[in-house]
Amino acid sequence: MLRVLIVEDERPISELIRMSLTGAGYQCACVYDGLAAADILEQETFDLILLDVMLPGIDGYEVCRTLRAKGYAAGVIMLTARTQEADKVTGLMTGADDYVTKPFSVVELVARVDALFRRVSGNPFARSEEHTSELQ
Ligand code: CA
Numbered sequence: 001m002l003r004v005l006i007v008e009d010e011r012p013i014s015e016l017i018r019m020s021l022t023g024a025g026y027q028c029a030c031v032y033d034g035l036a037a038a039d040i041l042e043q044e045t046f047d048l049i050l051l052d053v054m055l056p057g058i059d060g061y062e063v064c065r066t067l068r069a070k071g072y073a074a075g076v077i078m079l080t081a082r083t084q085e086a087d088k089v090t091g092l093m094t095g096a097d098d099y100v101t102k103p104f105s106v107v108e109l110v111a112r113v114d115a116l117f118r119r120v121s122g123n124p125f126a127r128s129e130e131h132t133s134e135l136q
Pocket of ligand 1 (some may be wrong): 008009010052053054055
């Protein structure tokens with residue numbers, strides 16, 4: 001099962017995302033600040049990280065930059081309340097694969113998660129059963 005780490009300090013949003021992704025068949029873990037994100041990423045492997053930008057401790061950009069510097073290959077989708085083009089570019093330059101601007105619909109978020117996994121399906125963390133069915 002694909003594992004998703006949700007890094008979001010607003011618990012109602014975090015819980016909504018967790019329920020939606022769990023319902024879509026993903027296994028989810030939640031942390032609520034940047035330092036906890038850095039800690040769990042040292043210990044566990046995830047296939048995708050949903051990373052809020054504005055976090056207590058260290059912000060989402062820094063979390064993303066750090067994990068990419070360490071060679072962590074998981075997909076990263078930034079969650080941002082900011083709408084300025086410069087912030088989106090900053091997010092992508094730190095190594096994020098996509099971003100979603102708040103407020104977002106969970107339906108859109110789940111669709112983007114699914115799309116990211118499809119896009120990276122050549123990577124080791126892709127769903128192997130999909131490869132099999134494509135080859136047949
Ligand atoms: Ca936040």
